[in-house]
Amino acid sequence: RKEVEQDPGPFNVPEGATVAFNCTYSNSASQSFFWYRQDCRKEPKLLMSVYSSGNEDGRFTAQLNRASQYISLLIRDSKLSDSATYLCVVSTHPGGGNKLTFGTGTQLKVEL
Amino acid sequence: DAGVIQSPRHEVTEMGQEVTLRCKPISGHNSLFWYRQTMMRGLELLIYFNNNVPIDDSGMPEDRFSAKMPNASFSTLKIQPSEPRDSAVYFCASSLSHVHSNQPQHFGDGTRLSIL
Numbered sequence: 001r002k003e004v005e006q007d008p009g010p011f012n013v014p015e016g017a018t019v020a021f022n023c024t025y026s027n028s029a030s031q032s033f034f035w036y037r038q039d040c041r042k043e044p045k046l047l048m049s050v051y052s053s054g055n056e057d058g059r060f061t062a063q064l065n066r067a068s069q070y071i072s073l074l075i076r077d078s079k080l081s082d083s084a085t086y087l088c089v090v091s092t093h094p095g096g097g098n099k100l101t102f103g104t105g106t107q108l109k110v111e112l
Numbered sequence: 113d114a115g116v117i118q119s120p121r122h123e124v125t126e127m128g129q130e131v132t133l134r135c136k137p138i139s140g141h142n143s144l145f146w147y148r149q150t151m152m153r154g155l156e157l158l159i160y161f162n163n164n165v166p167i168d169d170s171g172m173p174e175d176r177f178s179a180k181m182p183n184a185s186f187s188t189l190k191i192q193p194s195e196p197r198d199s200a201v202y203f204c205a206s207s208l209s210h211v212h213s214n215q216p217q218h219f220g221d222g223t224r225l226s227i228l
Contacts, residue, residue, distance in 0.1 A: 034216060042221075043203060043219035043220060043221055043222055044203075045219070046216040046217075046218075049216070087155070093209075098207050098209035098217070099157065099167075100157070100217055101157070102154060102157075104153075104154035105155075
């Protein structure tokens with residue numbers, strides 16, 4: 001079983017739609033959680049951190065359920081520029097470092 | 113501000129040759145990470161350093177791969193001898209890490225490696 005599992009998609013949605021991505025993780029010792037975004041042939045970039053109480057950043061809302069080991073990302077009023085691959089990421093801190101484990105990503109295509 | 117700097121951006125070489133990838137982390141960051149990304153396996157952590165010391169190299173595929181961090185501002189990932197299955201995009205990332213921190217990692221542009 002992969003440490004971080006995501007539906008690979010692709011999710012093809014019309015502009016203005018609301019879309020939700022889900023992710024599960026297996027390591028109960030995971031301490032921090034993130035969503036990264038990766039555009040085609042580019043490096044991953046941090047989209048937002050995910051906090052236990054849930055958090056919102058503009059059109060993006062992230063939720064964390066530690067009991068179920070489940071993370072979600074909701075995108076409202078999707079834009080063409082939201083088209084990318086969204087990577088679910090969990091972090092542990094062995095040896096004082098910050099080890100990230102990435103899911104394989106969910107591809108989103110926003111269409112006119 | 114300068115981000116994570118990787119070189120070369122692209123490398124094409126024949127199998128059996130030695131390949132050296134280079135990375136300069138963001139100044140002040142104390143953790144450095146090497147990743148490999150392929151279509152089949154996604155983004156995989158190869159090795160990471162904290163304060164120039166290798167902490168976890170369990171992701172290094174085999175003895176052909178080695179990584180060093182001689183100082184806080186430079187790291188190399190070496191493949192010797194290279195094989196076609198090593199073809200991938202190799203990313204370096206850095207972060208400011210503490211035991212209880214939640215700091216994100218910042219990625220370089222990556223090195224696209226093709227082994228013929």
